[in-house]
Amino acid sequence: MAKIKVRTVPDPILRQTSQPIPITGIKTAETQKLVRDIKNTLEGGEYGVGMSAIQIGKPLAIAVVMIRPTPTRPNLEPFNKVYFNAEIIETDGEKVPMWEGCCSVLGKDGNPVYAQVPRYKKIRVRYLDEDAVTQEEYVDGFLAHVLQHEIDHQNGVLFTDLIDESDIVSCDEYKRIMNLSN
Numbered sequence: 001m002a003k004i005k006v007r008t009v010p011d012p013i014l015r016q017t018s019q020p021i022p023i024t025g026i027k028t029a030e031t032q033k034l035v036r037d038i039k040n041t042l043e044g045g046e047y048g049v050g051m052s053a054i055q056i057g058k059p060l061a062i063a064v065v066m067i068r069p070t071p072t073r074p075n076l077e078p079f080n081k082v083y084f085n086a087e088i089i090e091t092d093g094e095k096v097p098m099w100e101g102c103c104s105v106l107g108k109d110g111n112p113v114y115a116q117v118p119r120y121k122k123i124r125v126r127y128l129d130e131d132a133v134t135q136e137e138y139v140d141g142f143l144a145h146v147l148q149h150e151i152d153h154q155n156g157v158l159f160t161d162l163i164d165e166s167d168i169v170s171c172d173e174y175k176r177i178m179n180l181s182n
């Protein structure tokens with residue numbers, strides 16, 4: 001299977017707003033292929049824990065969450081889920097800074113860059129699941145963090161828009177900060 005190139009900054013497609021998938025569009029062969037393509041692309045890289053369709057060039061509101069241990073987050077519990085038309089309908093408390101990177105925002109070394117980004121610890125999300133059923137859930141922890149990042153992608157927002165450029169560190173610097181070996 002051909003590996004799809006991940007779109008990276010400054011590709012203008014990353015600034016597009018993704019279109020919602022109609023409820024009748026979820027189980028179509030076309031959408032299922034797109035979901036598989038996103039999963040394969042994530043699996044083909046070392047770092048990602050989530051990816052939106054826009055990152056492989058399709059401005060549609062599909063986010064695949066694939067939480068797994070990565071070189072920069074070796075202790076994550078695996079979790080997989082596909083979210084269609086995800087939106088935040090409620091937030092809880094203040095935003096707190098959390099470290100994150102993005103497969104679409106690379107440093108000179110070709111690895112993702114990192115920064116501490118203000119994110120809500122707990123959110124309520126509404127989305128359509130893979131059976132085309134509307135779900136509303138409270139989500140917290142790392143999943144809440146990942147979903148805020150992916151929903152931003154669907155609105156053309158990158159994490160680097162939410163912080164000061166001087167707060168961005170390279171992948172190697174991030175690993176040093178986290179006491180991870182290279």
Ligand SMILES: [Zn+2]
Nearest residue numbers: 101102103104
């Ligand atoms: Zn991203």
